[in-house]
């Protein structure tokens with residue numbers, strides 16, 4: 001099929017960007033979206049131009065690196081897919097496709113379609129873990145975990161950290177991402193000792209990084225490639241409320257409160 | 262165990278006591294002294310993240326590097342099927358010894374016994390560690406951990422988290438890593454690519470890296486360098502590896518004196534989605550776990566196969582007696598769970614015989630209809646739902662309704678930098694962990710054992726073996742002010758300048774594709790002397806053209822993805838030749854290395870233990886001189902060498 005592309009080009013984070021038009025002739029139906037961009041880039045290179053920069057790595061829908069807004073939708077058409085898992089058979093001959101980076105204040109553009117999502121790493125650093133040293137773990141089957149609990153935890157843990165939820169949200173909220181991480185640990189017995197501290201720290205960090213609040217648009221759930229449900233946001237709110245209320249009566253010890261606003 | 266310069270440092274004593282006694286007999290670094298040592302960890306996959314986190318917990322100062330934008334995206338994330346451990350939760354006769362034995366046999370008796378036994382021993386601790394971190398492994402209704410079976414084993418010892426085991430294990434290791442970043446023990450450098458190793462007075466003392474956003478080239482000094490940079494499968498261009506996987510870190514170390522071991526031992530995975538066109542950028546694996554419930558077949562007759570290829574017949578209409586379930590036929594005791602090398606070759610045989618079913622003729626079926634009849638679609642969906650979804654996404658076909666089409670693809674590399682029992686290369690201070698080293702899988706890796714090895718190396722082995730070296734050196738003795746750093750940094754910058762200044766006519770990808778096709782043809786699933794010699798004579802010409810005719814746009818001081826790729830492909834172009842030389846020198850067939858000249862009358866790999874029961878470790882001697890081969894003789898004290906049979 002023959003396509004036209006409108007692609008966001010931007011030299012670096014301080015430059016102003018603009019849309020540029022490209023022809024994408026002879027694209028096979030079975031090519032992936034990123035393979036289509038590869039083909040276009042090869043053509044640009046053959047003419048001595050600068051290829052379009054975009055992030056990608058696994059091209060299997062799991063690493064969370066690819067991050068394009070295709071025709072206004074993060075990760076493009078199709079439910080529960082990443083950009084790299086979009087196939088050209090979803091488009092029609094003659095289509096014009098608009099391609100932009102994930103846009104959100106906390107995700108500055110580095111070049112063209114490449115953005116900086118390190119804010120997610122910093123949120124995770126603030127408390128998205130269980131403090132357990134290598135070698136100090138008890139026997140794995142010592143604590144049975146009901147299958148349904150384990151399954152729910154797995155549903156939340158499936159988040160690939162791509163940031164589509166933020167890009168889709170009018171408020172650039174990261175609550176689906178944070179809710180997924182908080183839920184994963186809150187559902188498991190191993191996560192209990194640090195449960196309160198975790199949610200308070202992660203929410204504080206999320207606010208500090210400039211992510212907005214959830215006002216129930218549910219765009220995040222619609223674009224999430226890992227099918228994380230907005231239930232995790234409700235759980236996040238409950239966890240946060242419980243933790244902050246409890247902190248009024250029973251303050252966290254100082255060391256534990258570190259990083260909590 | 263000494264062989265020339267290769268001392269494997271395998272400790273004395275009975276096999277099952279070696280590791281414990283080694284830990285006890287080895288020097289320690291006292292907790293208050295550990296802060297004085299700085300450790301560089303390159304890579305944040307299972308091996309790198311677990312090593313960086315654990316060393317930091319112990320008090321060392323760690324710098325960790327990865328090329329992705331976040332350590333959580335290392336290629337380990339893509340592993341699907343599972344991780345082995347000798348827990349024997351199923352009470353089906355598993356044990357540390359059985360896991361050890363299966364791994365040695367699966368590797369076609371080309372791995373080091375002592376390393377493999379240690380791997381099997383610590384496998385049980387890995388599961389404990391991961392569960393404590395909150396890794397949501399699959400569970401049974403009673404709440405205990407569930408298992409599945411993988412190839413090359415007759416017990417169920419594989420732990421899994423749906424089809425996303427690598428993701429969950431990596432997120433566990435990543436959570437340990439970020440905990441240490443927060444504690445200040447680990448400094449993380451994402452989007453930073455290692456481009457060279459710095460060796461001072463014979464010891465590894467640091468690395469030179471490029472910041473992939475600003476293009477800045479800088480040096481980092483340390484008391485030890487750990488390479489955890491994964492495998493080199495992308496030398497074939499098309500593979501199941503992530504696009505960024507590369508040989509650069511290990512190959513640069515090789516050029517600085519580290520020996521490269523068994524580079525020709527590459528694994529071709531039997532169940533991948535077939536190639537569909539020349540635009541294809543990567544191949545997608547369908548987890549081996551699918552062979553628990555899927556049956557592999559090709560039509561018995563070429564005519565039926567042709568009709569399927571032409572779209573005149575649907576595979577579901579092929580009657581039972583017209584189907585050749587070739588794995589079940591040839592290997593009745595392991596059936597569809599025969600090891601990877603054997604299953605891949607069997608698929609190739611069927612296709613070479615004209616019975617392939619994909620439009621290209623290169624494809625066989627993986628059929629779930631029997632399991633769906635027996636267990637119901639919902640059970641299959643629960644077990645492999647995301648894999649079926651991925652299959653449908655890519656091919657547009659519904660694997661529940663019609664059999665999947667699969668074909669072998671490059672997947673994993675058993676070869677890697679040579680290391681001793683302590684995971685130290687022949688360069689003192691340079692350690693190599695995970696897929697980047699050569700040590701545990703011999704000539705063929707069993708499914709679900711790479712994740713096990715990465716985490717074993719990082720969580721449980723390196724914390725005990727690194728101090729053996731550290732105890733012999735003075736911390737902080739070398740800084741980036743040392744002239745060696747300046748000279749390596751200059752070389753790296755110069756190479757970058759050269760790549761940018763050629764401004765020729767061909768793109769990096771076109772060279773990579775051409776190289777990939779050549780090595781797949783001559784050094785892929787089947788190899789022979791003539792083909793390997795041809796590849797060895799053609800690769801230098803391609804390399805020469807690359808350095809004359811490559812086009813890399815833009816500048817060095819910016820985010821420049823073409824430049825990143827060009828550097829990696831330049832290294833692949835050199836490494837490919839080494840791989841072919843190794844394949845040529847190994848005049849036997851074993852595991853994934855199948856030399857057509859050496860096969861049994863029924864087409865199985867024919868080993869030559871008298872001449873090749875060794876590790877081939879290659880030493881770089883310069884641009885214009887061939888590498889020198891060193892051999893580490895493998896001693897089998899616990900198992901006896903046998904012809905590997907899965908019949």
Ligand SMILES: Cc1cc2nc3c(=O)[nH]c(=O)nc-3n(C[C@H](O)[C@H](O)[C@H](O)COP(=O)(O)OP(=O)(O)OC[C@H]3O[C@@H](n4cnc5c(N)ncnc54)[C@H](O)[C@@H]3O)c2cc1C
Pocket residue numbers: 303304305306307308309326327328329332334335336337338339340341342343344345426427453454455456489490491492501502503506507509510546548672673694695696697708709710711712713715
């Ligand atoms: C699709 C797929 C499925 C698999 N499924 C399974 C399975 O079910 N079970 C199993 O046991 N194994 C499986 N494997 C194999 C297994 O996933 C890998 O062997 C293993 O994860 C490798 O881990 P690692 O830590 O050694 O390297 P990786 O996870 O590859 O990590 C390499 C790290 O090094 C960094 N790096 C690389 N080069 C550089 C450089 N030059 N500079 C800076 N950083 C660099 C990367 O950024 C990354 O952080 C699978 C592999 C694939 C491809």
Ligand code: FES
Pocket residue numbers: 055056057058059060061062063064065066082083084085
């Ligand atoms: S490239 Fe990894 S999820 Fe798309």
